[in-house]
Amino acid sequence: MSEKKLHTRVRQEQIVLAALNLVATQGLRSLNVAAVARRIGLVPSAIYRHFKGKEEIIDAVLDHIRGMLQGNVDGVCEEAPDSLERLRRLLFRHIRLIRENLAIPRVIFSEDVYSGRSGRKERVYGIVSDYLSRVEEIIRQGQGAGRIDPGIDPKAVSILFLGLVQPTALLWHISNGRFDVTRQAEKAWKLFTRAVGACCE
Amino acid sequence: MSEKKLHTRVRQEQIVLAALNLVATQGLRSLNVAAVARRIGLVPSAIYRHFKGKEEIIDAVLDHIRGMLQGNVDGVCEEAPDSLERLRRLLFRHIRLIRENLAIPRVIFSEDVYSGRSGRKERVYGIVSDYLSRVEEIIRQGQGAGRIDPGIDPKAVSILFLGLVQPTALLWHISNGRFDVTRQAEKAWKLFTRAVGACCE
DNA sequence: GTATATTGTGAACGTACATTCACAATGGAG
DNA sequence: CTCCATTGTGAATGTACGTTCACAATATAC
Numbered sequence: 001m002s003e004k005k006l007h008t009r010v011r012q013e014q015i016v017l018a019a020l021n022l023v024a025t026q027g028l029r030s031l032n033v034a035a036v037a038r039r040i041g042l043v044p045s046a047i048y049r050h051f052k053g054k055e056e057i058i059d060a061v062l063d064h065i066r067g068m069l070q071g072n073v074d075g076v077c078e079e080a081p082d083s084l085e086r087l088r089r090l091l092f093r094h095i096r097l098i099r100e101n102l103a104i105p106r107v108i109f110s111e112d113v114y115s116g117r118s119g120r121k122e123r124v125y126g127i128v129s130d131y132l133s134r135v136e137e138i139i140r141q142g143q144g145a146g147r148i149d150p151g152i153d154p155k156a157v158s159i160l161f162l163g164l165v166q167p168t169a170l171l172w173h174i175s176n177g178r179f180d181v182t183r184q185a186e187k188a189w190k191l192f193t194r195a196v197g198a199c200c201e
Numbered sequence: 202m203s204e205k206k207l208h209t210r211v212r213q214e215q216i217v218l219a220a221l222n223l224v225a226t227q228g229l230r231s232l233n234v235a236a237v238a239r240r241i242g243l244v245p246s247a248i249y250r251h252f253k254g255k256e257e258i259i260d261a262v263l264d265h266i267r268g269m270l271q272g273n274v275d276g277v278c279e280e281a282p283d284s285l286e287r288l289r290r291l292l293f294r295h296i297r298l299i300r301e302n303l304a305i306p307r308v309i310f311s312e313d314v315y316s317g318r319s320g321r322k323e324r325v326y327g328i329v330s331d332y333l334s335r336v337e338e339i340i341r342q343g344q345g346a347g348r349i350d351p352g353i354d355p356k357a358v359s360i361l362f363l364g365l366v367q368p369t370a371l372l373w374h375i376s377n378g379r380f381d382v383t384r385q386a387e388k389a390w391k392l393f394t395r396a397v398g399a400c401c402e
Numbered sequence: 403g404t405a406t407a408t409t410g411t412g413a414a415c416g417t418a419c420a421t422t423c424a425c426a427a428t429g430g431a432g
Numbered sequence: 433c434t435c436c437a438t439t440g441t442g443a444a445t446g447t448a449c450g451t452t453c454a455c456a457a458t459a460t461a462c
Contacts, residue, residue, distance in 0.1 A: 005409045005458050027312035032449060045452080046410050054450065109310045109371065111228035125375040156388035159372065163364025163389070166371075170310065171360065174326040187357035188364070195396035206428050206439050233419060246422080247440050255420065 011050040014040045016060045023061070023103035028110050031058075055117040058107075065104050066127045072097060073134040083142030088189055090135070091164055095185050098169045105169055132158045139196075149198045157196050164188040212251040215241045217261045224262070225304035229311050232259075256318045259308075266305050267328045273298060274335040284343030289390055291336070292365055296386050299370045306370055333359045340397075350399045358397050365389040 006014075018039035022031050033054055037044045051057050076089040098104055107113055108128065114121045135158040142148035148157070168188065171179040207215075219240035223232050234255055238245045252258050277290040299305055308314055309329065315322045336359040343349035349358070369389065372380040 007459095008409085011409085027316045029313045029316055033451085034449070043411055044450085045412080048451070049409055105310075106312045109306075110312060111307045112230045112311070112313065114375075115228045115230050121375055121377065128372065128375065152392065153388055156385060156392065159368045159385060160365070160389055160392050162368040163366075164361070165364075166367040167360045167363040170367075171329065174315075174322050174329065176322065184357060184360060187354055188361055191353065191357065191361050191396040195392040209439080212439085234421085235419070244441055245420085246442080249421070250439055 008050050011040070011042075012060065015047065015050060015057060016064050019057055019061050020064060020101065020103045023106050024101055028106055028112050033057075058113060058116060058120075059123070061103070061107060062113075062123055062127065065107060066130070068097060068101070068104070069127065069131045070134070073131070073138075077138075082147065083138050083145060084147050084193065086138050087135070087142075087161065087192075090138075091161070091185060091189055091192075092182075094165050095168065095181055098165070099172070099181065102173060105166075105173075132162065135161055142196075146198055148196050152196060160195065161192065164192055209251050212241070212243075213261065216248065216251060216258060217265050220258055220262050221265060221302065221304045224307050225302055229307055229313050234258075259314060259317060259321075260324070262304070262308060263314075263324055263328065266308060267331070269298060269302070269305070270328065270332050271335070274332070274339075278339075283348065284339050284346060285348050285394065287339050288336070288343075288362065288393075291339075292362070292386060292390055292393075293383075295366050296369065296382055299366070300373070300382065303374060306367070306374075333363065336362055343397075347399055349397050353397060361396065362393065365393055 015036055018036045019031055022035055022039065031054075033047050034044045036057070037047050047057075051060070072090060072093045076086045076093060080086050080089060108124060113124065132155070136154045139148055139154040139157050139161075143150040143154065164185070168179075168181055168184050171184070172181045216237055219237045220232055223236055223240065232255075234248045235245045237258070238248050248258075252261070273291060273294045277287045277294060280290060281287050309325060314325065333356070337355045340349055340355040340358050340362075344351040344355065365386070369380075369382055369385050372385070373382045
């Protein structure tokens with residue numbers, strides 16, 4: 001053992017990444033301090049130098065997830081000016097994000113996270129709400145630009161948008177990767193554009 | 202204590218219902234044999250007279266869930282002949298089912314279930330696949346009857362259908378019931394009909 | 403280089419939980 | 433009623449885990 005001493009911020013980052021990775025590969029039940037410590041070559045008790053406890057680690061993981069989701073929205077907004085194109089890109093980004101880091105749905109949708117620290121549920125709600133708000137914003141732009149039917153509720157559309165990803169990711173996961181995510185995403189996108197497009201008005 | 206002696210089938214039913222209820226109210230982490238036993242007025246060790254262990258209880262819960270889902274499909278098929286009407290009813294049934302028994306998404310989407318017995322993932326995949334197949338069947342009928350655009354993939358539509366419910370249920374749950382499920386379901390349904398309807402062809 | 407705060411270690415403790423087992427109560431078959 | 437399989441009980445065991453603590457090693461300020 002006898003690991004080198006590193007700054008707390010470095011360790012905190014390592015711990016969050018290790019935790020995220022653990023959840024992604026082995027599920028939330030495997031997220032224990034011992035496993036996290038092992039991953040970064042530390043002894044369990046060392047973790048407590050950098051986090052007050054397991055709950056605080058989960059909070060940090062949630063913050064990291066929030067950052068990744070927001071990063072995706074920012075990214076597509078820089079890449080494309082058209083709202084529909086932004087949404088399309090966001091869809092594929094989102095799916096890629098989940099494929100690469102399965103921890104996100106596991107953390108967001110697992111109920112064990114909520115039974116931990118009080119206010120955890122509100123925190124998760126905040127993350128999802130913020131993301132939906134950003135999507136909603138894009139949709140409103142699309143309505144203003146005549147790309148999306150202005151007669152429909154942007155919020156409802158944003159939730160439907162989330163619904164494009166969720167079952168797709170679920171099926172991909174429980175089928176052990178057999179399920180063709182990209183193909184489904186493309187088909188779902190076509191259906192989505194039919195649902196919200198301004199063409200049928 | 203000193204509970205009356207009951208037949209194993211009765212106890213098994215009680216245990217499954219208790220487990221389902223526990224997961225619904227307190228999450229998967231609270232699903233332990235002690236809590237289940239307490240709910241039906243037994244001592245923990247008594248549970249092992251009726252189930253080999255915790256994993257077997259989870260399997261039984263999964264079977265029960267499969268039954269509830271299939272019951273919903275059977276129900277709407279008896280109630281309505283029109284495929285779109287069947288789907289509409291199924292949507293609202295599904296949402297009601299989840300509202301009344303939050304255990305379903307918790308069990309299906311929680312990753313802890315998979316880390317248990319090997320083959321658990323396949324079992325869950327089977328449940329979801331079967332449900333999707335039934336939905337797909339309804340969609341094919343609709344395409345044959347000219348109610349649903351025959352140019353789109355029934356499977357993709359069935360997954361989109363699942364996507365109508367999933368985020369809605371999630372938001373309802375993490376918002377502590379603040380989120381208006383029925384309203385969202387209605388809006389989502391309208392968007393769904395626009396997406397799959399034969400009108401735009 | 404020395405002092406001090408920070409970080410890492412190993413052992414220990416408490417808790418929650420699944421599971422087992424010897425024994426007691428009970429209910430139905432004969 | 434009697435016998436025996438079934439069901440319930442209480443205690444005990446083993447394990448996994450979160451957390452704490454006294455102590456050691458190391459970095460950093462001076």
